[in-house]
Amino acid sequence: SDVLRSATPTRRRDGGAGISVLVTGAAGFVGAHCSLALRARGDGVVGLDNFNAYYSPSLKRARASLLASRGVAVIDGDINDGALLSRLLDAAPFTHVLHLAAQAGVRHALRDPQAYVASNVAGLVSVLEAAARRPHQPAVVWASSSSVYGLNDKSPFSEDHRTDRPASLYAATKKAGEAIAHAYNHIYGLSITGLRFFTVYGPWGRPDMAYFAFARSIVAGEPITLFRGARRDFTYIDDVVRGCLGALDTAGESTGGGVRGGKKRGVAPLRIYNLGNTSPVDVARMVGILEKLLGRKANKRVVTMPSNGDVPFTHANVSRAARDFGYRPTTSLDAGLRHFVEWFVDYYKIDLAKIAKPTKRKSMAMST
Numbered sequence: 001s002d003v004l005r006s007a008t009p010t011r012r013r014d015g016g017a018g019i020s021v022l023v024t025g026a027a028g029f030v031g032a033h034c035s036l037a038l039r040a041r042g043d044g045v046v047g048l049d050n051f052n053a054y055y056s057p058s059l060k061r062a063r064a065s066l067l068a069s070r071g072v073a074v075i076d077g078d079i080n081d082g083a084l085l086s087r088l089l090d091a092a093p094f095t096h097v098l099h100l101a102a103q104a105g106v107r108h109a110l111r112d113p114q115a116y117v118a119s120n121v122a123g124l125v126s127v128l129e130a131a132a133r134r135p136h137q138p139a140v141v142w143a144s145s146s147s148v149y150g151l152n153d154k155s156p157f158s159e160d161h162r163t164d165r166p167a168s169l170y171a172a173t174k175k176a177g178e179a180i181a182h183a184y185n186h187i188y189g190l191s192i193t194g195l196r197f198f199t200v201y202g203p204w205g206r207p208d209m210a211y212f213a214f215a216r217s218i219v220a221g222e223p224i225t226l227f228r229g230a231r232r233d234f235t236y237i238d239d240v241v242r243g244c245l246g247a248l249d250t251a252g253e254s255t256g257g258g259v260r261g262g263k264k265r266g267v268a269p270l271r272i273y274n275l276g277n278t279s280p281v282d283v284a285r286m287v288g289i290l291e292k293l294l295g296r297k298a299n300k301r302v303v304t305m306p307s308n309g310d311v312p313f314t315h316a317n318v319s320r321a322a323r324d325f326g327y328r329p330t331t332s333l334d335a336g337l338r339h340f341v342e343w344f345v346d347y348y349k350i351d352l353a354k355i356a357k358p359t360k361r362k363s364m365a366m367s368t
């Protein structure tokens with residue numbers, strides 16, 4: 001009954017009918033923000049997350065508590081539990097699945113490669129199976145990644161650029177996911193939309209990502225390791241959330257007029273979109289902004305990027321998402337990092353006036 005209540009849309013402010021979304025990875029960074037935004041505009045939302053220990057389970061619990069306080073139930077469970085997925089999808093008339101649960105991070109694959117296969121390949125199949133088998137198939141919108149562009153030298157990256165040179169197992173599993181999505185769309189006529197996110201950052205973010213880890217190290221007075229020349233198309237969470245909602249709102253729309261099985265009819269779409277910021281920034285400049293906001297200098301060590309997962313640069317062309325659902329990133333890195341730091345000092349109860357002096361202890365390089 002909790003699930004049913006949470007899944008039921010209230011009226012939208014604009015008077016339109018609400019949608020009902022099962023959000024996997026809802027206790028994650030992007031999942032929590034999307035769930036809150038959907039609920040705030042009156043859509044039904046139920047979350048699913050396994051609260052794994054890849055990073056701070058307590059941060060995931062804190063996000064889930066925030067969701068609960070806004071009327072979003074988050075079920076503790078794994079996407080590889082097909083029976084649970086089927087039960088959830090049958091418990092309420094879900095119109096959409098926003099599938100964000102995954103094993104993220106490029107460097108962690110050096111330690112636990114199978115986690116990427118389990119969540120990003122087998123887990124995606126499990127979600128698509130459950131959706132495809134429902135009599136009223138929900139449209140699936142899921143997170144791919146800008147990492148599929150791999151060692152691309154043509155920029156900005158457009159969706160039709162080559163994606164056959166992944167630089168990490170993470171990227172390879174996201175690329176595999178796009179092939180799997182194609183098969184499910186082809187066989188079952190399932191509507192599927194893949195979103196290639198570009199380095200998403202902001203409040204309630206992921207502690208394993210560079211901007212977050214750097215902020216912690218700067219506050220702790222610990223050294224940070226930067227990759228020389230690395231550039232990222234840092235994209236603020238609110239922009240990404242608007243993109244996800246736009247993709248959900250247009251996901252069910254048929255591409256129309258196609259010929260399938262000899263009969264002319266609307267064809268369930270398979271779509272891929274970049275959701276980026278369109279203006280890559282040197283990671284060293286990102287650190288400079290953090291230094292200014294935190295009021296102290298970082299103890300920087302600049303090294304050559306190792307070839308163990310990271311790519312030298314990312315840069316999104318977002319004209320396809322702009323055309324189809326009006327996607328337009330509007331947050332500068334300065335403004336976005338200011339919002340992040342405000343949340344960060346509040347969440348960790350940091351008194352910026354009292355932060356420690358720099359030391360010479362070693363710290364780990366983090367994923368960008």
Ligand code: NAD
Nearest residue numbers: 025027028029030050052078079101102143145197199200
């Ligand atoms: P996140 O790690 O914060 O969120 C993922 C959530 O999924 C976590 O809460 C985790 O506990 C959950 N999860 C993982 N495996 C699961 C499983 N098997 N069953 C149930 N729950 C599981 O990551 P995020 O930054 O919010 O990313 C969301 C999605 O976007 C992921 O698919 C990620 O690969 C993709 N993505 C993120 C970025 C980024 O910069 N944040 C960039 C590109 C792609």
